[in-house]
Amino acid sequence: MDSQSVILAVASPPGSAMRGIVRASGNEACRVLWNAMDPDCPGSIAVRARVRGVHVVRLRDPSIPALAMVMPGPTSATGEDCAEIHTAGNPFVLERIMTAVIAHSDGTARRAHPGEFSVRAVLSGRMPIASAERVAAVIMAETDAQLAAASMLQANTAEQSSARDTDEIATLLALVEAGIDFTDQEDVVAIARPLLEERVRSVRDRIRARCATSAGAESAQRAARVVLTGAPNAGKSSLFNALLQHTRVVESAHRGTTRDAIEHACLLPGGIEVILVDAPGLDDAIHDVDVLMQARAHDAINRADIILVCQPHSHNPVPRAYESPLIDGTHALVINVQTKCDTPGTASTTNAADGISTSAHTGDGIAELRTAIARTISTRAPRNAHEFTLGVARVALLQEAADSLDDMLTIDAPELVAAALRTALDRLGEVSGAIPPDDVLGRLLSSFCIGK
Ligand SMILES: Nc1nc2c(ncn2[C@@H]2O[C@H](COP(=O)(O)OP(=O)(O)OP(=O)(O)O)[C@@H](O)[C@H]2O)c(=O)[nH]1
Ligand SMILES: [Mg+2]
Incomplete structure (x- = not known):
């Protein structure tokens, strides 16, 4: 890991805002940022001299006023000299500043990798590794x-x-x-x-x-995998597209259309992101290629956090739940989904025991299912404090x-x-x-x- 360069990053949230921050860390951080400023302005001279505090400066490209904050090492957050430029929170302007600073640095400065400021803080002894993990x-x-x-x-x-x-x-x-x-x-x-x-x-x-x-710590920190499963032709791929709100996978009346697990990020109500996985239908494998398909389906189920068990809406008054020892054997949470509820002769119900009724064709129940998945994820709480x-x-x-x-x-x-x-x-x-x-x-x- 290169620890000599000055690392630079836009440290304010993405998008437009009142204020944007370009952060630098490294033993040449003040000189590197000074290169991007009007050299004669008193504030710039203070930056160059590593004077701790906030200084009013003028940038060179674009020529706009800014504040520069200087935090000399070893008492800074990273243990090295740290300096920041605070200016208008316009992503275009911030990018221009980053480019100009790097261009004028004679190769001393580069863009930071994810988490690199924290790594430097850990390496310099300013932050224990446990705190870095808490930040993550x-x-x-x-x-x-x-x-x-x-x-x-x-x-x-x-x-x-x-x-x-x-x-x-x-x-x-x-x-x-x-x-x-x-x-x-x-x-x-x-x-x-x-x-x-x-x-x-x-x-x-x-x-x-x-x-x-x-073990729960890891699953709490990554997007949940939501896997659609059930018999071939149950309407999984159609439901996958409906949940995503755009057509991503092939759906067809032909049994066994989906031959591999296909995944796509999906944003649910409340801003919760999940990985939605469409898997081949569960079936007794006969041909060699089927064996491979079934292996893909099994693998997807084994890696699932939530399984949507899809079963076409039954004409019978009491529908029999779809059963598979594979699903019984996982630690994933199961949501039963009755697909194709628009089929003539079926009454649409949203009963927790029977599952959520949906139709990929009419859109019925899709919003409810998206909300149910989001709610299941929000309540996927740690079982006890020791887990974390x-x-x-x-x-x-x-x-x-x-x-x-x-x-x-x-x-x-x-x-x-x-x-x-x-x-x-x-x-x-x-x-x-x-x-x-x-x-x-x-x-x-x-x-x-x-x-x-
Ligand atoms: N009426 C109705 N038909 C549906 C609905 N969803 C799917 N279908 C039909 O059911 C058939 C199978 O749909 P798919 O989504 O491809 O089913 P699948 O479970 O992915 O099938 P495999 O990939 O073969 O396992 C297609 O003819 C779809 O048009 C629905 O909500 N209503
Ligand atoms: Mg399919």
């Missing part, structure tokens, strides 16, 4: 439940639990190393293998339990620590046992807030937006 979770939150979950990312709880495990592994490592170093001395007894295994198993189980209760005490990046580190302890249990050579314990110790050290390696930052980066 707040940015990604789309519902009240997710916002509540983000505020539950309690660094201290995670750090306290891992400190106990870290102590135990450090003790075991010391005992194993004592065995290696002093086996020729009578008064130093290496830890007996059965006792070592018992203690390692119990730390590993504690770590795995924490990973399991934190860790962020995604740290859960991955805990899993690596537990894997390393698993490896240790299969190894006999004391040197390799010590190496496996040390790996577990390192991973736990990273969880408790030591400088994280690049790949952990990479995971964080991918979930941030530019300017943070």
